[in-house]
Amino acid sequence: xxxxxxxxxxxAERDATPQVPAIDAVDLVKHYPVRSGWLRPPRRxxxxxxxGFVLPPARTLAVVGESGCGKTTLARLLATIERPTSGTLRxxxxxxxxxRASAHRLRRRVQMVFQNPYGSLNxxxxxxxxxxxxxxIDGVLDRAARRARVAELLARVGLSQEQAGRHxxxxxxxxxxxxxxxxxxxLEPAVIVADEPVSALDVSIQAQILNLFMDLQERYRTAYxxxxxxxxxxxxxxxxxxxxYLGRAVEIAPARTLFAGPAHPYxxxxxxxxxxxxxxxARPVVPIRGEPPSPLDPPGGCAFHPRCxxxxxxxxxxxxxxxxxxxxxxxxxxxx
Numbered sequence: 001x002x003x004x005x006x007x008x009x010x011x012a013e014r015d016a017t018p019q020v021p022a023i024d025a026v027d028l029v030k031h032y033p034v035r036s037g038w039l040r041p042p043r044r045x046x047x048x049x050x051x052g053f054v055l056p057p058a059r060t061l062a063v064v065g066e067s068g069c070g071k072t073t074l075a076r077l078l079a080t081i082e083r084p085t086s087g088t089l090r091x092x093x094x095x096x097x098x099x100r101a102s103a104h105r106l107r108r109r110v111q112m113v114f115q116n117p118y119g120s121l122n123x124x125x126x127x128x129x130x131x132x133x134x135x136x137i138d139g140v141l142d143r144a145a146r147r148a149r150v151a152e153l154l155a156r157v158g159l160s161q162e163q164a165g166r167h168x169x170x171x172x173x174x175x176x177x178x179x180x181x182x183x184x185x186x187l188e189p190a191v192i193v194a195d196e197p198v199s200a201l202d203v204s205i206q207a208q209i210l211n212l213f214m215d216l217q218e219r220y221r222t223a224y225x226x227x228x229x230x231x232x233x234x235x236x237x238x239x240x241x242x243x244x245y246l247g248r249a250v251e252i253a254p255a256r257t258l259f260a261g262p263a264h265p266y267x268x269x270x271x272x273x274x275x276x277x278x279x280x281x282a283r284p285v286v287p288i289r290g291e292p293p294s295p296l297d298p299p300g301g302c303a304f305h306p307r308c309x310x311x312x313x314x315x316x317x318x319x320x321x322x323x324x325x326x327x328x329x330x331x332x333x334x335x336x
Contacts (some may be wrong), residue, residue: 020093022191022223023055023078028087030073034296046295047073049247050087052322055240057190058221060213062228062238062255064270066292070247071227072195078225079112079193092190108138111184115196117176121168127154127179128164134186153182156219157212174205181212188220195227210237231274235259243267246303247295249322253329263331266304302334310335 030048048070055061063071076082077089080096080103089095091109096102114120121130128150135146151161157178168176177197184192194213198206210233216222228234234241234255241258243251243266251264262268269288289307293299299306305315314334322330 021054021090022057022059022092023053023225024088024090024093025054025078026052026088028052028074028077028089029085030070030077030082031085043296046247046298048077048084049298051242051244051247051249052087053242053249053252055191055223055225057223058217059239060217060224060226060237062226062234062241063244064228064231064234064241065244066270067229068246068292068295069244071244073247074244075112075193075195075225075227078191079110080106081112104138107134108187109189110191110193111187111189113177113180113184113192113194113197115199117173117180117200118168120180121176121183123168126165126167127159127171130168130179131164131183131186134183138187149186153186156185156216157182158208172205173201174208177201177205177209178212181209181216185216185220185222189222191223191225193225193227196229197226198233199228199230206233213237231271243270246292246298248303248332249330250304250332251329252322253327253331257327257329263325263329263336264333265308265310265335302332 028048028051031044031046033042034045036043051070051074053061063074065071073082077084080091083096091106094102094105094109096106125133131150131153132146135141135149141149150164154161154164159175159178159182163171168179171179180197198209201209213224214237217224226234226237238255241253241255242249243258243262243264245266251258251262251267253263258267259271262271266288289309293303293306301317301319302308302311302315303319305311308315312334318334320332320334322332324330325336
């Protein structure tokens with residue numbers, strides 16, 4: 001059974017509306033209440049403080065930044081695991097709803113690949129059962145068609161049909177991540193959110209998994225949101241990059257443009273930390289001073305100004321907003 005024949009309705013729906021963005025996020029906010037003591041009002045952790053972007057089909061947006069910048073929170077909102085405190089999110093034109101029909105449609109349209117493939121796979125189930133589960137819940141295919149689809153998915157990610165009866169502990173880390181990717185692709189989603197999917201793998205295995213991601217994107221026109229701290233991986237895989245700092249996007253740009261010359265001071269410092277070879281290796285690296293501020297008590301104005309070597313008085317008083325520079329990038333900085 002071909003992939004195109006698995007769900008004609010979903011495939012026709014996607015092909016008939018190529019102009020609809022895979023993801024359209026506007027001012028997404030996620031705050032978590034935290035108890036601050038007896039008879040004191042709860043405080044708020046500003047994990048995400050107003051993030052927006054548009055992701056077309058068949059493109060990859062990488063999200064980068066220091067630990068605690070909001071990358072994983074954003075991934076969980078996009079995968080509809082959590083709901084935003086405010087803001088709007090549309091997946092292929094549809095906003096997540098509270099009814100079961102909406103949840104069923106979005107389950108088909110957006111899937112997630114987690115960092116630890118062993119922790120995200122049920123150790124008591126065989127690979128065949130793991131891949132069959134989303135198909136059975138979807139309810140489109142009968143048992144024979146699901147069995148054929150499982151075999152197709154295994155072949156697509158480079159595993160054999162003989163391995164379908166094995167359990168996850170019998171596979172290497174790279175093979176387990178292939179199984180996780182196959183499970184995410186089972187319903188041919190429009191969007192896959194991948195949260196550090198190769199960070200736990202050896203470098204040689206990372207290359208295989210990244211090439212698998214790109215091959216599947218070319219075949220299915222899937223849009224990826226790729227959360228990563230590895231800038232070499234981002235440079236290899238992403239079409240566009242969003243640099244985040246303390247819950248906000250400070251620069252969004254095409255990957256080639258960003259790696260050729262970042263505009264925001266934080267993006268400059270972040271990209272300067274990556275391994276460089278050749279003449280560029282001799283350029284001095286200006287370290288980022290201090291530690292990131294607490295999301296419980298973010299600084300006023302630009303959140304980066306306490307650590308920015310170029311900060312102005314305006315940066316301390318006024319928070320910058322994302323604005324276009326004319327070269328395809330958006331930057332939130334008074335200096336640019």
